[in-house]
Amino acid sequence: MFSLSRPHFPLGDYYQLLLKNGLLSDSAPLHADLTREVRLVSCDSQTVVPGTLFICKGAAFKPQYLLDAAEKGAFVYVSERRWPECALPCILVSDIRRSMALLADRAWNHPSGRLHITGITGTKGKTTTAYFLKSMLDEWRRSQGKRESAILSTMITDDGVERRPAKLTTPEPLDLQRHLWNAAECGAEYLTMEVSSQALKYHRTGGVEFSVGVFLNIGEDHISPVEHPDFEDYFASKLMIFRQSAAACVNLDSDFAERILTAAESCSKIYTFSTKFSTADIYASEIRRDGDATRFLVRTPRYTRELSMGLPGSFNVENALAAVAAAEALGVPESAVAAGLAEATVPGRMETFNTPDGKLTVIVDYAHNGMSLEALLSSVRREFPGRQLTVLFGCTGGKGLDRREGMGQAAGRWADRIILTEDDPGPEEVPDICADIGGYIAPFGKTWTVIPDREEAVERAILEAHTPAVVVLAGKGAEQQQKRKNGPEPCVPDSLLARRALKHYDP
Numbered sequence: 359m360f361s362l363s364r365p366h367f368p369l370g371d372y373y374q375l376l377l378k379n380g381l382l383s384d385s386a387p388l389h390a391d392l393t394r395e396v397r398l399v400s401c402d403s404q405t406v407v408p409g410t411l412f413i414c415k416g417a418a419f420k421p422q423y424l425l426d427a428a429e430k431g432a433f434v435y436v437s438e439r440r441w442p443e444c445a446l447p448c449i450l451v452s453d454i455r456r457s458m459a460l461l462a463d464r465a466w467n468h469p470s471g472r473l474h475i476t477g478i479t480g481t482k483g484k485t486t487t488a489y490f491l492k493s494m495l496d497e498w499r500r501s502q503g504k505r506e507s508a509i510l511s512t513m514i515t516d517d518g519v520e521r522r523p524a525k526l527t528t529p530e531p532l533d534l535q536r537h538l539w540n541a542a543e544c545g546a547e548y549l550t551m552e553v554s555s556q557a558l559k560y561h562r563t564g565g566v567e568f569s570v571g572v573f574l575n576i577g578e579d580h581i582s583p584v585e586h587p588d589f590e591d592y593f594a595s596k597l598m599i600f601r602q603s604a605a606a607c608v609n610l611d612s613d614f615a616e617r618i619l620t621a622a623e624s625c626s627k628i629y630t631f632s633t634k635f636s637t638a639d640i641y642a643s644e645i646r647r648d649g650d651a652t653r654f655l656v657r658t659p660r661y662t663r664e665l666s667m668g669l670p671g672s673f674n675v676e677n678a679l680a681a682v683a684a685a686e687a688l689g690v691p692e693s694a695v696a697a698g699l700a701e702a703t704v705p706g707r708m709e710t711f712n713t714p715d716g717k718l719t720v721i722v723d724y725a726h727n728g729m730s731l732e733a734l735l736s737s738v739r740r741e742f743p744g745r746q747l748t749v750l751f752g753c754t755g756g757k758g759l760d761r762r763e764g765m766g767q768a769a770g771r772w773a774d775r776i777i778l779t780e781d782d783p784g785p786e787e788v789p790d791i792c793a794d795i796g797g798y799i800a801p802f803g804k805t806w807t808v809i810p811d812r813e814e815a816v817e818r819a820i821l822e823a824h825t826p827a828v829v830v831l832a833g834k835g836a837e838q839q840q841k842r843k844n845g846p847e848p849c850v851p852d853s854l855l856a857r858r859a860l861k862h863y864d865p
């Protein structure tokens with residue numbers, strides 16, 4: 359049994375916290391009752407109750423929200439500017455994002471102090487690594503008769519109390535701290551979470567203690583007017599994870615590994631992992647595909663043994679090693695590491711479907727930028743020699759425009775047959791996006807077919823393949839929505855489309 363009622367703190371505690379962290383930008387005394395208990399800290403006027411400390415923030419913020427909050431019983435507000443239309447006392451701060459994170463951490467009584475949290479950052483592999491680690495932790499916990507660990511990932515939010523599809527990879531501070539509180543209260547003890555560069559840049563994880571911070575890799579992505587202005591901003595944001603981590607896990611095979619290691623020096627312990635450098639603390643060798651399993655030998659400071667996993671793709675060994683490294687830092691027993699990895703599945707990541715005659719393999723995968731499609735196709739080429747390789751994909755519209763170049767080049771380099779289709783076109787037209795991608799395929803001397811309707815495209819990709827063949831359906835993974843001009847609209851997931859088409863397969 360657990361109680362979900364949490365303590366409440368007087369306004370003075372919150373005020374002192376901002377003062378101590380140098381966030382107050384007004385030295386004038388605050389005309390508010392500092393002894394009054396804050397019943398809720400909120401940035402959403404729709405949730406306000408009497409006794410709320412209201413946070414004014416956001417590009418879409420309107421002063422009317424503050425007036426609504428005051429009417430519902432908010433008694434003080436925190437903001438980077440005063441709002442003269444509101445008579446409530448104002449705590450003026452210099453940085454609303456940092457302030458909000460610290461206030462949220464306080465409001466939920468610093469729940470990360472009661473959990474072992476692993477934060478995972480990197481351009482690619484965060485979700486997969488988080489699922490691997492959760493599977494290992496849960497093996498261990500089940501063997502002790504304990505409840506499952508919690509996870510906050512792009513795929514799912516499961517804090518032991520709330521379980522639903524995630525809105526963001528890393529939640530905003532007030533949501534994040536509530537999830538951490540839930541996890542701590544229900545006895546999850548361990549929590550694995552993805553930490554996006556956006557979250558670090560905007561201090562969403564401010565105040566959180568990570569037992570382990572994992573840095574997987576870095577590549578060009580998320581550089582756009584609405585995300586990061588340039589690669590340096592993106593990289594520097596990700597490196598911030600180590601400032602709040604006790605132990606660091608660093609991939610020596612990543613680009614810029616030296617710089618990542620230097621940033622990790624702020625942590626009290628560093629675990630390096632690699633498939634290339636035998637000097638790494640966690641080192642994998644003898645990597646091979648054996649039937650439906652990927653096997654490799656791993657050496658850690660505590661043991662040397664063979665590990666296996668169901669997920670194909672040599673890049674998944676990197677993710678597995680990251681999880682093994684985090685498990686090492688957390689003291690997860692060897693047997694739970696091995697069993698957890700062997701059993702782990704990740705929806706929409708390298709989901710594989712084979713025809714009974716074994717001549718046609720369809721792979722559904724979430725690769726949706728150049729780095730991931732390159733890793734995916736090069737790995738499939740190695741693992742399925744001598745087969746025709748078809749790739750089907752599209753690119754998102756209105757953002758991430760550089761993905762067209764990276765994905766086009768990866769397809770041009772590796773595929774025999776290329777089908778371009780819809781993938782979250784947003785405000786753009788699918789044929790226009792495909793034409794852009796085609797411009798990056800052409801220099802490789804390859805041709806491509808544009809089939810805007812994804813259902814038709816998948817069917818033709820599969821049924822018109824020349825066996826022995828592999829058909830890769832990239833980009834959407836387990837997603838069930840297409841983001842179009844009018845917003846998200848439901849769509850059939852690729853795995854279901856693949857199963858449907860395979861029913862009509864005629865060898």
Ligand SMILES: CC(=O)N[C@H]1[C@@H](OP(=O)(O)OP(=O)(O)OC[C@H]2O[C@@H](n3ccc(=O)[nH]c3=O)[C@H](O)[C@@H]2O)O[C@H](CO)[C@@H](O)[C@@H]1O[C@H](C)C(=O)N[C@@H](C)C(=O)N[C@H](CCC(=O)O)C(=O)O
Pocket residue numbers: 401402403404415416417418419420423525526527528529530554555556557560562580584585
């Ligand atoms: C809608 C939007 O663009 N939101 C972004 C923005 O938040 P914001 O604070 O400016 O949001 P806002 O909607 O303008 O805020 C309005 C405020 O008014 C309040 N309100 C609203 C209505 C009302 O009646 N009353 C009221 O009080 C709202 O509760 C809110 O507090 O600033 C935040 C800074 O943390 C961003 O995270 C957040 O990202 C949106 C949600 C988003 O989709 N971001 C993406 C890019 C993102 O973060 N992605 C990463 C993954 C990508 C990666 O791997 O790097 C992620 O972690 O998910």
Ligand SMILES: Nc1ncnc2c1ncn2[C@@H]1O[C@H](COP(=O)(O)OP(=O)(O)OP(=O)(O)O)[C@@H](O)[C@H]1O
Pocket residue numbers: 480481482483484485486487512552574575673674676677706707708723724725726729730731733734835
């Ligand atoms: N270590 C890796 N290196 C390169 N590509 C990878 C790696 N791991 C996974 N991928 C590719 O990236 C895709 C997304 O993987 P995953 O969801 O685990 O990463 P992520 O970091 O959570 O991604 P995103 O930030 O896009 O949500 C996979 O479907 C696969 O194609």
